[in-house]
Amino acid sequence: MSISFSNLTPFTSIIFGLLILIFPRFLNYLIAGYLILTGVIALGILR
Secondary structure, X not given: OOOOHHHHHHHHHHHHHHHHHHOHXXXXXXXXXHHHHHHHHHHXXXX
């Protein structure tokens, strides 16, 4: 099974959801990191 962006998105959503439940103060950092990561992947800089 190859890992692509479409396979990665649900897993990251579950992980971030759990982290937000455990550490609600880090919500801003998690969202910012997720947005930066998805933007870099969408631009094709990371594969």
